[in-house]
Amino acid sequence: MITKAFQTVYTKITEITKATCSLYAEGVGYEELALVDGRPAQVVKMNGNKITLQVFPGTEGIATNAKVVFLGKSPTLKVSNLLSGRFLNAYGEPIDGGPAIEGESREIGGPSVNPVRRQKPSHFLGTGIAGIDLNNTLVTGQKIPFFADPDQPYNNVLAEVALRAEADKIILGGMGLSNDDYLFFKKRFTDAGALDKIISFVNTTEDPPVERLLIPDMVCTAAEFFADNQQQKVLVLLTDMTLYADALAIVSNKMDQIPSKDSMPGSLYSDLARIYEKAVQFQHGGSITIIGVTTLNEGDITHAIPDNTGYITEGQLFLRRDPEIGKTIIDPFRSLSRLKQNVIGKQTREDHPQVMNALIRLNADAVEARTKKENGFDLSDYDQRCLKFAIDYAEKLLAIDINIKVDEMLETGWELMSKYFEKHEVGIKQVFVDKYWKNEEGNEEE
């Protein structure tokens, strides 16, 4: 960021905390950007002529006589097609060694879409993962997080979903990514030959935490450019929103705000909603779909971050390691996509809702049978069959390494049901059973 000539330079900082500094200045606008000793900062509080700046990279080493200049604008991002394939930092500056981005300069964190100009999300977004497409179908314009423990391979799953999803653009917002994970994303995207449709905004753990606060707004501004101006299907990935919320807590703490639940700022719900609600289906066909990651502490979803997230997003996806098959699966019981009703059986095959429910119900019976077994009760023949079915079900449909079309998932579902159960045990509408049930040779019955 370059300063212009004839700008007032202030050199008298009166107060410094770890994240903010204050000085007296005139003619400053709220949320305006400034440079403090060359470091980007933003106005967060004005009291008379006393201006408090949030210094994104932190205030280490800033002296009271450091140079402060105000830039006369709030944070912006240059948007154009040149963004494609680029890796940028939290300020929208390249970190991949390439040239600076040219394009229209847009303020980030702009206004929200008028609800009456939205369209009801109702386009299927396929990922090839049966745990998602079959059981928790995603819809363009939806917002949904992965709730995962830190030890789970959520970033790998996210990269898989991104590469397989039928999207025109994928925009990654990495917040507090470990450098290793950043390199993983970079390699995975490059190897897949998909770089031209991917844009990444990255804040790694090596960068100051407060910078993270800019990432979602940068990502959403870029997403709105492609989705609204170019009517593209944009998929936004945000990982990890828990670290974003932590950064919010740091700033609010330095500003002497009273914390609410779990030491989080009282505005956490609004802060998160402002980002997730950027997910939208425009009437002209463009859309922004947001898939986030919220890391949990030992699966605790009552913590303020996942709790508020759950109230905002349209469902949540849980990862779980299934010891029976030794793979990570999408948990069929705790995961939920609230918008799946808009597409399943409508844009996917007619038997989709019934097959999905039947499989989950049978799997629930298997869980009960397992409990019975563990408690030393005798198992019935039905229980035994349920147990066998559950293993096959996890292996062939729930595991995240599955990559098949929805029709194939449904066919697999019918195969499993036909293999382990009688027609009357699956509780599916007779017309579908007549049409799709597999006889012993694995062919559909006439």
Added chain:
Amino acid sequence: MTKGKVKSIIANLLTIEVDGPVGQNEICFVSVKDVKLRAEVIRITGNIASAQVFESTRGIKIGDPVEFTGHMLQIELGPGLLSRNYDGLQSDLDDLESTYLERGVYTNALNRKVEYDFEPLAHRSQKVKAGDWLGSVKENWIDHKIMVPFDFEGEAEVVWLADAGQYTVSDEIATLQNEKGEKFPVNMIQRWPVKKAVKTYVDKPRPYKLLQTGMRLIDTFNPMAEGGTGFIPGPFGTGKTVLQHAIAKNGEADIIIVTACGERANEVVEIFTEFPELTDPRTGRKLSERTSIICNTSNMPVAAREASVYVGMTIAEYYRAMGLKVLLLADSTSRWAQALREMSNRLEELPGPDAFPMDLSAIIANFYSRAGMVNLNNGKTGSVTFIGTVSPAGGNFKEPVTESTAKVARCFYALSQKRADSKRYPAIEATDSYSKYLEYDEFREYSEENIQKGWVDLIHEIKDVILRGQECRDQINILGNDAVPLSYHIDFWKSEVVDFILLQQDSFDEVDMNCPMERQKYMINKVIDICRQPFDFEDFEKVASYFKQVINLMKQMNYTPFQEEDFNKYEKELEELISKRETVPA
């Protein structure tokens, strides 16, 4: 008018140095660049006023000019409020042209060009008071009364009244003269400050009439009364919003006001998309014709969230004064409370529990108290029934918003994660939930006369069946199927019949989604007959398979049109099944 200059800014809280008198809750406009942003005064210290800006404060500078308006946040009331989608400050969202909600852009709430068919109801030289009906226009199918302005003091005489004919909302339709001889022109628009209750009625009796919602778990088990209040707390994913939408679709009210307060935009879009398509079962008209939506979704400015619930309530009270039955729904009041918390925080007030403001309970109580059934000056009645949802943090009901609401709301619909997980919808816990109206003698009397003799006792009896069933299930789970007496299995399965046939309801099924009272009564009597029947079986597996058949047949009854061919067929099969059982020797 008083003017001022911005002195300080933090988030959406400004302090303003003023040059004249300023009132608490007065509205002012801050000029920034080329727009004027609306703000509300929330504290005054000397010549410094603190104000919350209803929009983004980006770019405001110290010294920016502020103009005060001399009035509190007020909205427009008049014909044309229905079928509209408003934002939290009553701007008409459909009239905003941009795709994005640009700040500082406001619209008229009422269309000035539409002409309405006016019929006078009063006559010249008639003495009238605030809220009295001067005339009536047709708004959709509703007789929309044009009333003496609510803020009119004392008694007035109608000195001129327009003849029947076509008028726009801004045309003068009457001239009133007060006791001092001053004359006031009246048109169809009136303005009212949203935070003040409209009190143009004679009195507010205890609610006693059942307000049907078409939902068995509410109407039968925990009835809502006309003019009553209720709340629905529940963790996320338990179906709060689906439940509210179902009530909005089937609620037996003349007017439905939906306040989407800090919730998902896509859910509001669903209402926008569906309501103009769906038919109101009672009138045959489109649902959107009786509905007005106030929407401040979670990404819209936080300060306007607080305003949105008051805007909804004020519109509800306005229609109540016309002698109409109004149902007001707010989803969710927790988001409103959070908005209060954010502001109290910035004002650096000492926090109460969970950092909410100390007066949270008082604010909630005050709001709920605006609901109610009222007797109007002309002897007619009107009502505002209010149902709010609460989103307790972590799904834990021991938190300030749930607790404060529980103190004032008369009905409690507890959504349970367990029921939601096992897909038993609506996930209302029948026995934890309550309706205080069941204890009202007035309600008992009303139900004896209008539903059936001994209705309230019947509800208690059926709730006992559920409780007994829960105990039996627990015992069976602990001791095992074989170790409990057979009667435990029978009692458990009887409660399953109640659960599957009366409690659960398919809000996606065309027939089952709306169950009229007549039908609810019929089915509850069928079910109680079964529950009262002493059954006998050889072993517990036979109990389960027998009751599964009962449940299946009765479910089919629920899914088929009432007392038509299919329904009767299943009923006959059911009767055979039961009589067959009776003939088996004990």
